[in-house]
Amino acid sequence: MDSRPGKGMRVHQALRHDSALKHVSGEALYVDDLPAPSDMLHIYIAMSPHAHARILEMDLDAVRVVTGVAAVVSAGDIPGQNDVSPVAGDDPLFAEGEVYYAGQSLFAVAAESLEIARAAALEAKVQYEILTPLITIDQARQAGSYIEDSQTMACGDAAAALKNAPRRLKGRMIIGGQDHFYLEGQVALALPQEDGDMVIHSSTQHPSEVQHCVARVLGLASHSVTVEVRRMGGGFGGKETQPALMAAAAALVVRKTGRPAKLCLDRDDDMKLTGKRHDFEINYHVGFDETGRIEGIDLALASRCGYSEDLSSAINDRAMFHVDNAYFLGQATITSHRYKTHTVSNTAFRGFGGPQGMMGIERVMDEIAMALGKDPLDIRKVNLYGKAPRNITPYHQHVEDNVAPELITQLEAHARYRERRAEIKDFNRASPFLKKGLALTPVKFGISFTKTHLNQAGALIHIYADGSVHLNHGGTEMGQGLLIKVAQIIAEEFAIDLGCVKITATTTGKVPNTSATAASAGTDLNGMAALNAAQEIKGRLIAFAAKHYHCAREHISFSDNHVTIGNRVIAFADLVNQAYLARVSLSSTGFYKTPEIHYDRATHRGRPFYYFSYGAAVSEVVIDTLTGENKVLRVDILHDVGRSLNPAIDRGQIEGGFVQGMGWLTTEELYFDDGGHLLTHAPSTYKIPACSDRPVEFNIEIWEKGSNLKETIHRSKAVGEPPLMLAISVFSALGDAVASVAGHKFMPRLDAPATPERILTAVEETRRRAGVGKS
Amino acid sequence: MSDVIRFILDGQIQAVHNVDPELTLLNFLRTHWRRTGTKEGCAEGDCGACTIVIGEMRRGAVHYRAINACILFLPMLDGKELMTVESLRGRDGWLHPVQQALVDHHASQCGFCTPGIVMSLYAHYLNRGPVDVATLNDVLAGNLCRCTGYRPIVAAAQVMYDYPSPSGGLGDTETQTLLASIQRTSMLALVHECTRSGVMKKFFAPRTLDELSEAIGAHDDAVILAGGTDVGLWVTKQHRMLKTVISVGDVKDFDLWVDTDSTIEIGAGMRYGQAMARLGSYYPDMGALIRRIGSVQIRNSGTIGGNIANGSPIGDMMPVLIASGAILVLRKRNKTREMPLEDYFISYGKQDRQPGEFVEKIILPKPCAHQVFWAHKISKRFDQDISAVCGAFNFTIEKGHVKAARICYGGMAATPKRARACEDSLMGKLWSYAVVQDAMRALEKDYQPLSDMRASESYRMTVAKNLLYKCFLADTKNEEPLDILELAVESHG
Structure with missing residues (x-):
């Protein structure tokens, strides 16, 4: 229990977070807590009400004359480039000519108080010519709207393997996006320096990029801009590229007024303005033998990228890298379509496309099991990566550190998977209205930036x-x-x-x-x-x-x-x-x-990952077949963090990541109306897991045998993202519970997030297909 | 001449002059006093990062409650004790047991939600609340954490009483004396000229029902403020300016509970938190439903009367009250009028409340023999979510037949609305599966629900029907499990 740093306690010790005392006492400072200079201005960002429109006129004179307003800045005030994008040059700080999503920044008002700035912004006279927006993946597909060319990764001849396979099946699933919901919203404080230099306190995962973006917008050299971050109140990928806009707007106000300026988005504006996890549609066509072993597979991924590229290229690549998860896919063709829509530009989020890719193959595992009348765990095990030649990924990297089989076998025994499978069968037989489900899913996650130079x-x-x-x-x-x-x-x-x-x-x-x-x-x-x-x-x-x-x-x-x-x-x-x-x-x-890594994106071949992190989880759930309500009853996790540098911190990442993944797949629903307006933009409507949503029984074990074959720091392994994907076991267990209403004869068409509504719909649809009436 | 707002902080009486009465406590703390431990996460009372603790004298003792500072207007603090996360450290610099337990259990990661969690648990600690898992799930339902997954937070809370008691701070008697010294004998009246707009803002906090009635009569355009869980959002979310506010929070006996032989009378100022256990003792499902309204912080502020008065669409309470047969008592100066609660809701956002009129109390019949009362709400998340559908059922079943039926749903129409066709189809019939099936179909005549971000039209209709079925199943004592939460408890035990 005593986790105070003391003598002799260094690596491999369960030490408390360095800021723990400051967290509980309220002394930890976040950007909005920093002492404000007395002449500091507060910035409000005016946002587009339309998803797609031409700006015919933007008259801001009435905004400027409001008492207390110090400056109004829009695209025309930018001395450098109107771009805060990470890669492609397509994210304007302020809209110019057209708006591309509802929530896009139009201009910024800097005033003596945020209230004044916000009220003044309402005085703007903006005239639009409304254009037809493309909101959904379907609409973008029909319009042929992409952020870049579709990508294909291939290993062997999938078409031939499919043709020759003894069994085949096809399916489709939709996976919703996710808002980061970091508790601390986006914020930047810009302070003027001599020579027109700038110091910026930003809540960012990427200070260098903020620095470069601010310099680009102001037309300065990077050496004129210093970005500092002590801590963030959560990031989860949402503060990788997104903070550049806040910082650049604040810096522009400083440039214009000579006064310090702070931009702190409130929750609603943050959720409307900033990017989220990509939603995906996955189509699969798989051929397999009577044991359930995959012989060939054709996987087509489609994602909604939003109005600009942001990191979508790498995110969708990572989705492709993880459609295999821990399985050898045989002859595989993986295609990926990246759709451009008039919605917020989706961005990095813990897992970075990997979770969506994994969801696809885990659905395939469940569906093969259903088709063969076998336990899904047996199908998963028979498909795990193994010895050569069953160790080659679709991108031609060899899996050299595969601990999944051993780890799964250990978890299966510790969690009493087989016994509980039988108990649940008995329970379901005796329970007409409540049904339980069980699933074990593994995670194999590639570690390294797939853009090699970032490592x-x-x-x-x-x-x-x-x-x-x-x-x-x-x-x-x-x-x-x-x-x-x-x-x-x-x-x-x-x-x-x-x-x-x-x-x-x-x-x-x-x-x-x-x-x-x-x-x-x-x-x-x-x-x-x-x-x-x-x-x-x-x-x-x-x-x-x-x-x-x-x-x-x-x-x-x-x-x-x-x-x-x-x-x-x-x-x-x-x-x-x-x-x-x-x-x-x-x-x-x-x-x-990082040594050894290389990747050729033109052929989608190489060694993008230095090593893999592994884990597995068993989840048990119960659903109410009259309402679709559900509860996660028990979760057992065995996770490989190599030789843990700090087991307390690593455990926190595992259980916190798991619950965040659970939220993504169950209660967190981003709801856009037909006009592309996000209607779930605050915690009153967007439901991240609350305290009582955590699994009733939650057993987490760090794998004792864990080490890293590679010479990583003290043989530890990366832990930030992989545990999020352990929550796929919850989704799979929910599907298992739904399938029980028709004796596991039909694969429920359950999409994510599995809200009570989707579960009830899946229950009724599964029953209809099976010709089973209500109990 | 404007009054001064007085409250106690860190053992000192604080006097605040000439502030905008719509200034939230959160903004005041962060900008005026630079006590930045209290955080803003949502400004709508949903995330709990702004949780603070308020102490006040109630019937001879100091009562403590956790509150969301983001939707609390500063004048509402008048006459009370305020504690923020900065108040907790002992004079010797040691952490409070709640804080130390959180540190020892690695219960913070990014730390942004942590001060709010500390304060929710601190209020619970002061009240010597139990630390079983179910209770703690409720205590923490209004504190969102995106990093930890909550387990270590609950683990810490479970052992918070095992640490040595904190030293320093005010004793109970000292607090009472200080509180007594800042109590008002007459109405708090604030007048503030808004420097920018020149608007004169007024804030009144009457002390008696007569003062209240007088004030509302004199300012019939005033916004009547109870807990602020709805009105607070008008300011923080809709950025509305409220010119005149009359706060009912300090009106003596406005939260009265009166038991008669056949009825329960609830004063309009009674907070959900005060009503939960009491109503639950008569109508267990009503108590269970209140447990799912907002969070501890919200129920420590929000009132049943306030939700009724504003016709707040987020008031999940209406269906159960209407099903129970509640009568609403409205008052204007010295005149009162009564009506069945369902008649009060005219259409979306429109209620039968005249200018100058206010909700005085609600009268509920007590449960009677042969009564089946069942209610359940459906939402995406179990805790602290607004229902997609909420169903409440009140049947009198005699000799196996339905003698009386009152059914009310929320989420199925623009207002909470009784299911008359469904009720009719049940009346006088055998309380049986076949009859219930017919009654479920009859709901299609009662409602044409909408699709929105909470649920689709078809789900609402299906689940509304199934709630009636579940009510029937629950009553007819099946052996089969019907409640996923019961399984959750079993599994834990």
């Missing part, structure tokens, strides 16, 4: 003359415990107490050109970069000590806040001070790039 990180470490350590790196803290993990790594390397290592805010001024803290790779990359910096300084200390004390390097070691130099033991701080006096540099940068 790099930097760090900066100073040791001051008193022996205290200042740690900085390019990773950002959004609650996931990155900063404590990296601090543990550094404390371990110098063998000093964790309290000697100061965790500091991420800033572009210390570490440049960083990648987003994303792709679960935060610790892998930044931990290694920081280690590199620490080792550099440690090397200098050893060299100094060897020379100073005439001792061979191999007789110098660090332990317990001290350094042993031959027969002599001196305090770490003393050695540091001696080194300082001897004019040894006690500061170093560190750098890391």
Whole structure:
């Protein structure tokens, strides 16, 4: 229970979050909590009421004259480029000529108070010519509207394999999107500096990108903009590309007025304006043998990307990379269509397309089981990756670290899967109205950014003359415990107490050109970069000590806040001070790039992932066949985090990620009207899991045997995203419960999220197909 | 001359002069005092990041409740004690047991929701509430956390009493003395000139029913404010300006509960939180339904009378009240009039309330022999969600026959509406499966529900029918399990 950082407690220890005390006392500062300069302006963003329209006229004069308004800025006020996009140059800060989604930013009002700014914005006279919007995937498909060319990944001859397979089936499923619902909304505070430079406090997972976007909008060089982030109140991918708009608008107001300016979106505006998880449609055609083993498969993925590219290209690629999940697909053709619609531009969200891809293949597993009258777990097991040649992914990477079979077997036994399957069968036989369901699903998730160049990180470490350590790196803290993990790594390397290592805010001024803290790779990359910096300084200390004390390097070691130099033991701080006096540099940068990875997007072949993270979950649910209401009764998880750097933090990622995934697949429904307006834009209408939604019984185990074949930081594995996909077991179990109403003879056409309405509809439809009346 | 708002914070009496009466406590704390531990997550009382604790004198003792500061207007604090997350640390710098337990259980990740969770649990701690899982699920239903999945938070709460008691802070007697010193003998009256618009905003908090009646009579354009769970959102979400507000929160005995031989009278100012257990003791399903209205924080503010008065579409309470046969008592100055509650709702957003008139009380008949009372609401999420459909059924079954039937649904029409055709089809009939099947079909004559973001038309109709069926099943004592929550409890046990 005692998780206070103390002596000798460094890596592999269940230490509490570095900010835990500040979280519970309310002392942890988020951007909106920073002391506001007295002359600070508050910014309100006016948004488009239409999904698609031509702007005929935008007259903002009446806004400007409102008392208390200091500035109104729109596209014409931008000195640089009107673009806050991450890649494609297609995300205007302010609409120009046309609007492409309901909620798109039109202009910003900066005033003495947010109330004044918001009220003033209503004075704008904007005339539109309404154009027909494309809202749904279907509409975009019919109009041929894409953000980029459709992609195809192929391994073998799927068409021939399908033709020759003893059994075949086809199906389709729809998977809804998801709002990040970070508790802290998007926010940026911009502070003017001399020479027209800018300091920006941003709630962002990607300070470098915010820096570059702000510079681009203002027409400045990147060295004129510094972006800092101490912590975010949640990110989940929603603060990877999205914060650039807030920061750029605030910076533009500073440029125009010379006054500090803050833009803090309220919940409704945040949900309307910012991107979400992509919704998908998946069509599958699979051929298999009598054991359920897949021989060939044709999977067609379609997603709603929204009005611009954002990260949709990489997200849809990752969906393709994960349609295999943990299974060898044989001869496979995977196509991916990326539709452009007049809706908010969808963006990164924990899993980054992977979850949607996995949903497709897990549905296929359930459907094969149904067709053969077998337990879905047996179908899953028979299809798992194995020895060559059953170890080649559709993108031609070999699966070398496959622990899924062993992990699943262990979980199956621990969770009493077979016994409970029998118990549930008995229960369902005796229960006409309530039905239980059970499912075990695995996760295999590829670790690395699939855009190879992003797999790099930097760090900066100073040791001051008193022996205290200042740690900085390019990773950002959004609650996931990155900063404590990296601090543990550094404390371990110098063998000093964790309290000697100061965790500091991420800033572009210390570490440049960083990648987003994303792709679960935060610790892998930044931990290694920081280690590199620490080792550099440690090397200098050893060299100094060897020379100073005439001792061979191999007789110098660090332990317990001290350094042993031959027969002599001196305090770490003393050695540091001696080194300082001897004019040894006690500061170093560190750098890391992930080895071995490469990928050719033209052929969709290569080794995009350094390694895979694995896990599996068993979920038991009950549904009410009269109302569709449901409850997750029990969940057992066994998850592989390699050698855990911090089991307390990792466990938090596993269970928190699971519940977030559960929300995506059950209660969280994004509802757009025909005109493309999001009607679920606040917690009153958009329902993330509440306390009582967590599984009634929730058993989480970190796999004791876990290690990493690759030389990752202390042989740990990435943990941020993979556990979210364990929640697919809940969805699968719900389908299992629905299928029980017709003796598991028909695969329920259940789409996600499985709201009570969708479950009841699936129950009734399954009964109709089976010709079974109500009980 | 405007009054001064006085309340207690950290053992000191605070006096606040000349503020906009529509300023929320959250904005006041964050911008005026820079107490930024209290966070804004939604500004509509749904996420709980702004949770604070209020203490007040009620019948000789200090009562504490967790409240959403985001929809609480500052003048509503007058005469009360306020505690924010910053109030908790002892003088010696130690954490409060609630805080220490959360730290020890790794119950924060990003930390943004954490101060609100601390305050919800702190209120529960002060009230020495039980720490079984079901209770804690309720205590925390109004605190959304996107990171942890809640398990460690509940685990921490379960052991919060195991830590040494905190030292420092005001004793109970000192608090009572301080509170007594800031109680008013006459109505709080605030006048504030809005610097920008020049509008004179007025806020009154009468102390007695007569003062209230007088004030409403004198300002018949005033917005009547009870808990603010609806009116608060008019300001924070719709950005409406309220010129004159009359708060009923300090009206003595406006929350009275009167038991007669055959009826229960509920004062319009009675909060959901106060009514839940009491109503539940007569009508268990009414108690269970209130448990699912809003969250602890919302029920600590919101009143039954307020929901009725505003015809708030989010008031899931109406169907059960109407099914029970509730009578509404409206008052204007000294004149009162009564009507069946269902007659009050004329059309969407329109109620039978005249200018200057206010809801005084609600009268419910007590349950009688041979009565079957059953209610259930359907929503996407179990807790703190607005229903897609809410069904309430009140039958008198004698000798196996339906002698009386009152059925009311929410979510099926523009207002809470009785299912007259369905009732008619049941009257006098055998309480049987076949008759219930007919009655289910009769609902198609009663309602033409709409499709919206909560549910489609067809789901609403199907589930409305099935709720009647479930009521029948629940009454006819099947052995089969009917309630997924019972299974959840079993599974946990």
